[in-house]
Amino acid sequence: MSLSPALRPTTSIKVSAYLTLAIWCVFAAFPIFWISAMSLKAPIDAFSSNPFAVILGFETRRLGVGLSVIDLLWIGLALWGGWHVATRRLPRLVAGLAEVTGPVAAWALAVTGFAVAALLVAVVILPVLVLHADAWMGPLATPVMGVTGAHYRSVWVEFEFYRNFLNSLMITAGVVTVSLTVGTLAGFGLARCRARVAFWILIAALVFRALPHSVLVAGYLPAFINSSEILAPILGEAAPTLYGMPLPVIFVLVAINQPFTIWLLRSYFANIPPELDEAARVDGCTYFQAFRLVIVPVMWPGVITAGLFSFLLGYNDYLVTSLLLDAQNQTMVPGIASFFNRETTSTDQVRAVAAAVSITAPLFLLVMVFQKQIVSGLTAGAVKG
Amino acid sequence: MENFNLTIADREFLVLLGSSGCGKTTTMRMIAGLEEITGGEILIDGKRINDLDPKDRDVAMVFQSYALYPNLDVYENIRFPLKVRKIDPAATCPSRGNTEPSCTAPTRSSA
Amino acid sequence: MRLRTFFWFVGPSVALMLIFIAAPLVSVFVQSFYVTSPVLETVERETCAPGFLGEVCTTQTVTRPLLDADGRVVTETEFVGLQAYRSVLELDRTRAALADWDLQALLQIDFWKALRFTLVFTFVTLPIMLAVGLGLALAVNTVTERVKGPAIFLTLLPFIITPVIGALSIRWLFIGDGILTALIEWWLQRDVALFAQAWTIEILMMFYRIWHVAPFAFVVFYAALQTVNRDTLESALIDGANRWQRLRYVIIPHLAPLIVFLSLIHLMDSYRVFEEIVGFSAESHVISLQWITYDYLTPDDAGNRSISRASASAMLTMIGIVILLIWPLRRTWADYSRRET
Numbered sequence: 001m002s003l004s005p006a007l008r009p010t011t012s013i014k015v016s017a018y019l020t021l022a023i024w025c026v027f028a029a030f031p032i033f034w035i036s037a038m039s040l041k042a043p044i045d046a047f048s049s050n051p052f053a054v055i056l057g058f059e060t061r062r063l064g065v066g067l068s069v070i071d072l073l074w075i076g077l078a079l080w081g082g083w084h085v086a087t088r089r090l091p092r093l094v095a096g097l098a099e100v101t102g103p104v105a106a107w108a109l110a111v112t113g114f115a116v117a118a119l120l121v122a123v124v125i126l127p128v129l130v131l132h133a134d135a136w137m138g139p140l141a142t143p144v145m146g147v148t149g150a151h152y153r154s155v156w157v158e159f160e161f162y163r164n165f166l167n168s169l170m171i172t173a174g175v176v177t178v179s180l181t182v183g184t185l186a187g188f189g190l191a192r193c194r195a196r197v198a199f200w201i202l203i204a205a206l207v208f209r210a211l212p213h214s215v216l217v218a219g220y221l222p223a224f225i226n227s228s229e230i231l232a233p234i235l236g237e238a239a240p241t242l243y244g245m246p247l248p249v250i251f252v253l254v255a256i257n258q259p260f261t262i263w264l265l266r267s268y269f270a271n272i273p274p275e276l277d278e279a280a281r282v283d284g285c286t287y288f289q290a291f292r293l294v295i296v297p298v299m300w301p302g303v304i305t306a307g308l309f310s311f312l313l314g315y316n317d318y319l320v321t322s323l324l325l326d327a328q329n330q331t332m333v334p335g336i337a338s339f340f341n342r343e344t345t346s347t348d349q350v351r352a353v354a355a356a357v358s359i360t361a362p363l364f365l366l367v368m369v370f371q372k373q374i375v376s377g378l379t380a381g382a383v384k385g
Numbered sequence: 386m387e388n389f390n391l392t393i394a395d396r397e398f399l400v401l402l403g404s405s406g407c408g409k410t411t412t413m414r415m416i417a418g419l420e421e422i423t424g425g426e427i428l429i430d431g432k433r434i435n436d437l438d439p440k441d442r443d444v445a446m447v448f449q450s451y452a453l454y455p456n457l458d459v460y461e462n463i464r465f466p467l468k469v470r471k472i473d474p475a476a477t478c479p480s481r482g483n484t485e486p487s488c489t490a491p492t493r494s495s496a
Numbered sequence: 497m498r499l500r501t502f503f504w505f506v507g508p509s510v511a512l513m514l515i516f517i518a519a520p521l522v523s524v525f526v527q528s529f530y531v532t533s534p535v536l537e538t539v540e541r542e543t544c545a546p547g548f549l550g551e552v553c554t555t556q557t558v559t560r561p562l563l564d565a566d567g568r569v570v571t572e573t574e575f576v577g578l579q580a581y582r583s584v585l586e587l588d589r590t591r592a593a594l595a596d597w598d599l600q601a602l603l604q605i606d607f608w609k610a611l612r613f614t615l616v617f618t619f620v621t622l623p624i625m626l627a628v629g630l631g632l633a634l635a636v637n638t639v640t641e642r643v644k645g646p647a648i649f650l651t652l653l654p655f656i657i658t659p660v661i662g663a664l665s666i667r668w669l670f671i672g673d674g675i676l677t678a679l680i681e682w683w684l685q686r687d688v689a690l691f692a693q694a695w696t697i698e699i700l701m702m703f704y705r706i707w708h709v710a711p712f713a714f715v716v717f718y719a720a721l722q723t724v725n726r727d728t729l730e731s732a733l734i735d736g737a738n739r740w741q742r743l744r745y746v747i748i749p750h751l752a753p754l755i756v757f758l759s760l761i762h763l764m765d766s767y768r769v770f771e772e773i774v775g776f777s778a779e780s781h782v783i784s785l786q787w788i789t790y791d792y793l794t795p796d797d798a799g800n801r802s803i804s805r806a807s808a809s810a811m812l813t814m815i816g817i818v819i820l821l822i823w824p825l826r827r828t829w830a831d832y833s834r835r836e837t
Contacts, residue, residue: 009638010740013739017638023601024632025650031665034675036670049678087645155556164678182508189505197499201506206825208517210817212768214789219520221793222527222803229629258509275448278419281439281444283466287501293469297456316658318771319786324791333658337748337774353668367652371645375649421498 032060032360043346044242046353061146069144073221074129080120086368088112103300104307151347151354155339158197161355163334167246168315171331174250175314176307179257183310184303186258187265187328188291192274205259213256213319224324225298244326252320261306268302269295304373308366316365332359386411389425412448440447440469511780521814528580528807532573536560552750580808583786607809610783613698617784618766618820621705625762626755628706629713634715634743637721648718655711663775666704667691694781701772701782709765717751724750760824767817785813 009017034054038046042060045053053059068076090110097106127149155161190198223230224243231240242248270294280290315333322334336359339352367374392476393399413418416427418439427434434442442462445466454462461468536559586605594600604607612617636647654662669676671692681688691698709793724747748755768785773779779787792806 017635018643020631021643021647022636024628025647028654028711029650031662031669031707032657034666035668047672049673049675051675054675087437097715159782186506186509189502193499193502195499195502198502198506201510203825203829206828207515207818207821208513210764210767210821211517211521212770212786212789212810212817213787214768214770214793214806215524215814216517216520216524218527218793218803218806218810219522219524220516221801221806222532223520228688234495251512252516255512255639257546258513262509273450275450276454278414278439278453279446280465280469281443282417284440284470285680286438288504289469291505293465294454294456297454310424312424312656316660318658318660318774319790323790332585333660336660336664349668352664356664359658360660363656364653367649367656371649371652375648375719383699 016141032364034316035353035360036357039151039350039357040149041145041350042148043350045146046350047346056144057146057148059146059167060148063146063148064149067145075126078126082118082121083368086114086209086365087371090369091372104303105192111366111369114369115362118365136175152358153349155351155355155358155370158329159339161332161335161358164330164332167329167356168331171246171250171253171321172311172314174246175253175257176310178250179254179261179310180303180307181264182254183258183261183306184296185291186262187306188269188295190262191269191272192277202263204212205262209259209263216252216256217320217323220248220252220303220324243324244329246325248327249321249324250314252324253314254310256320259309260309264306264309265302268306269299272298301373301376304370305376308370308374311366312363386415411447416442417444418442524810525730525805528575528811529575529577530811531580531804532571549739573768576804581812582806584809584812587663606783606788607785607812610785610788614767614769614784614786617698617702617705617769618763621702621709621766622759622762622786623669624702624706625709625713628710629758630717630751632710633717633721634712636718644663651711651714653711654707655715657708659708659771660775662708663701663772666700666707667776670700680713681832691776691778691781697776701769701776703776704772704775705766705769706740709762712761716754716758720751720754721747756824756827760821760828763824764817767820785809785816789813 003032038053040060041054041057042063044059045057048054094103094106094110097109100106101109190202221243227242227243228240254329276289276294276298277285277287281287285293317331317334321331325331325334332355336352336355339348339355388413389408391412401412403409406477411420415422418434418437429442429444454465457465501731538559540555540557542553544551544554585607589605589814590602590608593605594601603612620646632651636644636651639647657665668674671677672734673681677688677690682688690700699822728746731741732746737745770783773782773784773787776782779791783791789806789809792809795801
């Protein structure tokens, strides 16, 4: 349906809209773009007050690798390809896969595949192209931009950041799985129950949502540290000390995220016509069967949005993980504190920058793949709060 | 809904008429067990079914908005009640490949 | 749905929230009245040193933690009433400051300092966040389809970025002679040190927070703009409303429930401002309520955590958010009751 002419924006409105958007986009992307540029430079360039030094890396070029115009084209091509695959190909691929494996497995597979491919391109294929494809390119091959991967190497290999990465992966995967399982059941129940209790649970959840996390951690800490003594009467010798272990942290994060999840999913389920599960119940299903056979197959758009928010909470958390996990099980975000708190030399700082970019990269891929779901999921769900 | 008495004989064809909001749908939903009743009794074949779940009442219902299962195709939609009650469709229709009109079903609806 | 079935569905979720949210609240409440400390014993220790005329012996009394048979420190828990609250609020200094009407002195005290910053932070960022989000949504709604995709992608980046990392990335732009500090210095023609005083750090933190949350407001507003009733818009047009009036009398009322929703979420989230302080390493200039509790919970050099004071400050923090939420919660309650009956 086209807009009536009088409702169409005038030229001046259009111009200001494009202008606002352009300014905002620069604002939104600049810090992330900038730290990515910094992380690839020698410290002297990275913290230079001359912007050209940060982008072009004069010192870095002198010390090591220089990128030519042709190399930059390769990189641009890789970025464009990634964008194209994520926004065009991947959704179709997932739709195909979903027929066989179900939507969640399909998305998980597709995202993992995409991430591995992106990593492969960034770490293996691009460097090879950059190092070897210059020879036959003549004048276009003169280096114009210096880069170095040294900081990434030292962060991931020397400082064993991959351990933190694996811990993050485990915690996040656990949070998303548990949170969705528990949350969808509760969201459905709340959407279909007209009793007063349902309302009170939602209000209580809203209040819980407001609690600062440090309040909760103040409650857990003593209990977790002494848990082996507290639980001893029940579990005997096997009573574990919960402090420092990943599993309790997963449950803590799930609980913290539960209020938001059940609100989101409740409003999503409320939009699925109740006739659907009522028909199933008349057809011979119990409530659980009706949920499993009829509701589960149609609930994925809402669940994927809820899953994304759970993912963000688990992945981005600093406060809970830094206080409740010991050094060995520490995740990436608190892990980075050990870099920027050191900050004695500028090399340490650039390492911190490289670690920060490493943490951001998976999120970047995630928005690429899921931007439609984030927008449409919020349209269907939280909006009607 | 108050003071409502209705007896339906076997094989009787009954039509409920009334202005909107007068409780036609509610009556049906109460019979099907989708709406809980606060007082009175519902009997089928002389058996009290007040506390039975819809699935145990052996009733069928067509909803105002058809309530088709969007994830299932036409055949599966029709077969669904048999499937959840673990009744072998083969007992009613020998095979899916049966050419009798009543046993072939399109897998995609044209709607 | 029967209540029994309902409880089977919500059971796991409610159980998780009871165990991991309600129970800790109770235990925090109780802990705030008790202090657990190692039991100290006083022993007399005689140390002798060989001296000129035979041994010189001195007797010292030392206090040391009592150990049990397994070599662990014995602790005792003691009811102290409101002592922890008193020490968090530093009541003596507070009273003195209040007696002198000395606001400066009052804001030197950690708790009040944190409370002031937390409230200012929350209420300054709230309207700006709403305005930026609405502006962006209107702008994206105006541009052509081809531009929308990339614009939404870039807009979502600040929203999903890890808060600590986001704060760090802003900090790296400004720290020392960082690129933007250099720009400001060139513009003002004078030396600028943005991390040397509280107010500049506070501005940067608010700037960061708006950068971080405006995209969420944008997404929510943008989604709602798609459902504005076109007939209403056109009838407003016929009634002679200009663009601004249509925005004011048709679109904004349509968005009103979302403005309440976003304000509520923002109130909750910015009241627990914390990651900015970590990211900016701002604790010597600016602190927030949640940071105070975090600080008490972090082990000190001797490895002790002041659980009691942490609990007291946690309770105080909580009272604050409850007061802030009373009004919006009553509204939600009224809305819900109206819808149900």
